[in-house]
Structure formats: structure tokens, C-alpha cells
Amino acid sequence: MSASRVLVLNSGSSSVKYQLLDMSDGSRLAMGLVERIGEETSRLKHTPADGASREWTGPIADHDAALKAVAEELSRDGLGLDSPQLAAIGHRVVHGGKHFTEPTVIDDAVLAEIERLIPVAPLHNPANLTGIRTARALRPDLPQIAVFDTAFHTTMPESAARYAIDVRTADEHRIRRYGFHGTSHAYVSRATAELLGRSPEEVNVIVLHLGNGASASAVRGGRCVDTSMGLTPLEGLVMGTRSGDLDPAVIFHLMRVGGMSADEIDTLLNKKSGLIGLCGDNDMREIRRRVDEGDESAQLAFDIYIHRLKKYIGAYYAVLGRVDAVAFTAGVGENASPVREAAVAGLEELGLAVDGELNAVRSDEPRLISPGDARVAVAVVPTDEELEIATQTYALVKGSEDLT
Numbered sequence: 220m221s222a223s224r225v226l227v228l229n230s231g232s233s234s235v236k237y238q239l240l241d242m243s244d245g246s247r248l249a250m251g252l253v254e255r256i257g258e259e260t261s262r263l264k265h266t267p268a269d270g271a272s273r274e275w276t277g278p279i280a281d282h283d284a285a286l287k288a289v290a291e292e293l294s295r296d297g298l299g300l301d302s303p304q305l306a307a308i309g310h311r312v313v314h315g316g317k318h319f320t321e322p323t324v325i326d327d328a329v330l331a332e333i334e335r336l337i338p339v340a341p342l343h344n345p346a347n348l349t350g351i352r353t354a355r356a357l358r359p360d361l362p363q364i365a366v367f368d369t370a371f372h373t374t375m376p377e378s379a380a381r382y383a384i385d386v387r388t389a390d391e392h393r394i395r396r397y398g399f400h401g402t403s404h405a406y407v408s409r410a411t412a413e414l415l416g417r418s419p420e421e422v423n424v425i426v427l428h429l430g431n432g433a434s435a436s437a438v439r440g441g442r443c444v445d446t447s448m449g450l451t452p453l454e455g456l457v458m459g460t461r462s463g464d465l466d467p468a469v470i471f472h473l474m475r476v477g478g479m480s481a482d483e484i485d486t487l488l489n490k491k492s493g494l495i496g497l498c499g500d501n502d503m504r505e506i507r508r509r510v511d512e513g514d515e516s517a518q519l520a521f522d523i524y525i526h527r528l529k530k531y532i533g534a535y536y537a538v539l540g541r542v543d544a545v546a547f548t549a550g551v552g553e554n555a556s557p558v559r560e561a562a563v564a565g566l567e568e569l570g571l572a573v574d575g576e577l578n579a580v581r582s583d584e585p586r587l588i589s590p591g592d593a594r595v596a597v598a599v600v601p602t603d604e605e606l607e608i609a610t611q612t613y614a615l616v617k618g619s620e621d622l623t
């Protein structure tokens with residue numbers, strides 16, 4: 220029997236999400252999450268397909284330790300990394316620059332390139348690299364595949380991908396809009412077409428990936444034509460801890476008048492801004508609880524978040540010309556019905572509306588939340604970055620096996 224299992228590691232700045240899938244029948248053998256890495260209260264939650272979840276709380280110092288803890292949990296279920304049934308390990312890598320447009324077998328040169336891109340993905344690429352190095356050390360014989368967040372966005376036209384700055388300077392420093400969360404935008408735009416009973420080539424979709432990091436994309440006939448994140452994952456929507464769009468002169472002002480260093484401003488905009496900077500909380504559940512209690516700073520944070528989101532819906536409507544569906548996804552998009560309701564409120568003239576009852580339904584399935592007669596479908600489509608990475612990883616490994 221040939222090896223058909225794929226382990227996927229999605230290493231975030233302070234978390235690792237993972238899934239072990241059997242690609243011969245698409246079944247999920249185990250999944251889990253390590254969060255709050257580097258804190259005293261790190262938490263590991265491991266869920267085998269045929270058993271109860273196991274949870275563990277205690278200090279996990281770094282991503283290396285987190286991955287070793289994951290490997291141990293898998294071993295306890297007889298699904299350890301030493302299994303001969305494992306065909307490959309698929310890794311989410313956030314920044315692939317212009318170079319990586321496809322899933323890629325990781326070797327030393329690929330590792331060096333991912334490392335070179337750290338300055339433009341400081342919260343993410345270092346964690347991705349640690350995940351890769353630890354996994355390679357545990358299974359040096361296995362193919363390790365990188366699937367890049369940036370890959371889906373490489374179809375953007377130059378008019379959307381370039382900033383209006385001096386071309387030579389931009390080219391010298393490779394400054395352009397790369398976009399992120401591409402694996403999710405690809406998966407969700409396809410799943411939305413499926414929900415509408417149409418092929419991806421036929422439909423235009425605005426995807427709103429609203430997690431802790433958040434981005435919007437305009438997808439025409441299955442290809443990305445614009446997205447809200449840019450050179451780094453800082454541009455665009457208001458996020459949990461990131462500012463999203465702002466006048467770049469704010470940075471010179473903070474340097475010249477505020478006396479802040481580049482590193483201090485980097486930390487301010489990436490880690491102390493967005494929802495947490497506006498009201499002290501970055502979790503939408505907590506913000507909604509405070510809004511319901513009449514808390515003014517939580518209300519203002521919510522309003523700023525929605526205002527920005529609505530502007531992007533309008534902008535991408537204009538970019539696409541015709542929109543068949545708007546799809547909400549990721550932690551906030553899948554769970555926060557007040558966000559979905561507020562984001563499309565007042566857009567009836569554009570054919571966009573949400574049905575209150577449908578919007579209130581809780582489900583893990585893709586579903587429509589627009590009224591039956593709506594011109595544009597509004598949908599909640601749960602993302603599955605791990606499944607998409609596994610699919611791309613297995614296709615690459617199988618493809619190269621078939622050639623030999």
C-alpha cells in the first residue's frame with residue numbers, strides 16, 4: 220500500500236494549527252491546535268478522529284517545543300511522524316515573494332529564500348521556518364512542501380499589484396502588493412461557487428477573510444484580481460492587532476514628532492493597533508459583549524472595523540463590475556453574525572442584503588444568508604486552509620511520483 224497520509228502544519232505567530240489527513244479517501248485522522256506559544260498558559264488541544272479531545276495547558280516556550288508536543292500527541296494515537304504511511308508534510312508559508320507561485324518542495328535554497336523574506340512577514344515567516352526545520356529534523360527522508368499565502372494573488376494585474384511610487388525604487392526593493400491568506404481565498408471562492416451550483420470560472424466573488432489577521436479579495440472567474448493586504452500583512456482591513464490602511468505620513472510624524480524608532484512603530488502598528496489598540500480587546504466575542512453592555516470604546520472600535528470593511532466591499536464591487544456572491548469566512552466571518560449584518564447594512568441598492576433569521580443560524584456548513592430574491596448571494600463559507608494545503612501537497616507529491 221502506498222503512503223497516502225499528509226500532515227499539515229499551519230504555524231502562526233503564536234499558534235500552530237495542524238491536521239493529519241488520509242488523501243486516499245479524504246478522511247481526517249486527527250486535528251489540533253497549540254495556542255499562546257511563549258506564554259505560561261499555552262494550550263494544546265488534540266482531537267483524534269475516533270476519540271475524545273485531549274487538552275493540556277502549561278508553558279510551551281517556542282514553535283519547536285510546540286511541534287514536538289504535537290508529534291507526541293499524534294504518537295499516542297498510533298499516528299506518529301515515524302509512520303510509513305506518511306507521504307509528505309505540508310507547511311503554510313505566509314510570504315513567498317514573487318518567486319513562489321506554486322506549491323514547492325522544500326530544500327536548503329527554498330529555506331534560504333523564505334528566510335530572506337522575514338523583513339516583509341516578521342510575525343509569520345520565522346514561525347513557518349521553525350515549523351519546517353523541526354519537521355525536517357523529525358523526518359529528514361520525507362518530502363516537505365511549502366504552500367504560500369501569496370501564491371493565489373500572483374494573478375493580480377499590475378494596476379492592482381503596484382504602488383504608485385517611483386518604479387525603479389520599487390523594483391530595486393521588490394516593493395509591490397503580494398497579498399496573503401491566498402490559500403483561504405482560493406478555497407473559499409471555489410466553495411462559494413459550489414454553494415451556488417456553478418463552476419468557479421463563471422462567478423465573481425468578494426471573499427472576506429476575517430480572522431485575527433483579516434483581508435478581502437476580489438475574485439473574477441476563479442482568479443484573484445485584487446486583495447487588501449500588500450507588501451506585508453499590515454495593509455487593508457482593521458484587524459485584531461494591526462491597523463490596516465493608514466496615511467504613510469503617520470509614520471514620519473511618529474518618527475519626527477513622536478521620537479519613535481522604526482522598530483517601535485512596527486510594533487505599534489502590527490501588535491498594538493487595530494481592535495486591541497482601539498479598545499483593549501482583539502477578540503470579537505469580547506468586543507460584542509462589551510458593545511451589548513453599552514461600552515463606548517468597544518462600540519467605536521466595532522464601528523471603525525465595519526466602516527473599513529464596507530469600504531472594501533464597495534471598492535471590490537467596482538473592481539469586479541458584476542458580483543455574484545460575497546462570502547464571509549475565518550473566525551470572525553464564520554461566527555460573528557453582527558459583523559455580517561452591519562457590513563452589508565445599507566447596501567440594498569447594490570443588491571446586497573442579509574436575512575436576519577438565516578444570519579442567526581449556527582453551522583459548520585457553507586450556507587446562504589441573503590433573502591431568496593437577492594440579486595447578490597451573501598454566504599458564510601467556513602475556510603479550511605489545512606485541507607487546501609493537504610490537497611496541494613499531495614497533488615505535488617503524487618505528480619512527481621507518477622513521473623518516476
Ligand SMILES: Nc1ncnc2c1ncn2[C@@H]1O[C@H](COP(=O)(O)OP(=O)(O)O)[C@@H](O)[C@H]1O
Pocket residue numbers: 231234429430431432459501502503504549550551554555
Ligand atoms: N464565536 C465567535 N464570535 C465572534 N468572534 C469569534 C468567535 N470565535 C472566534 N472569533 C474571532 O475569531 C478570531 C480568530 O480567528 P481565526 O480565523 O482563528 O484567526 P487566526 O487564524 O488569525 O488565528 C478571534 O480572535 C475572534 O475575534
Ligand SMILES: CC(=O)OP(=O)(O)O
Pocket residue numbers: 231232313343368399400430431432433452
Ligand atoms: C497573513 C496573516 O495575516 O495571517 P494570520 O491571519 O494567520 O495572522
Ligand SMILES: [Mg+2]
Pocket residue numbers: 430431432
Ligand atoms: Mg488564520
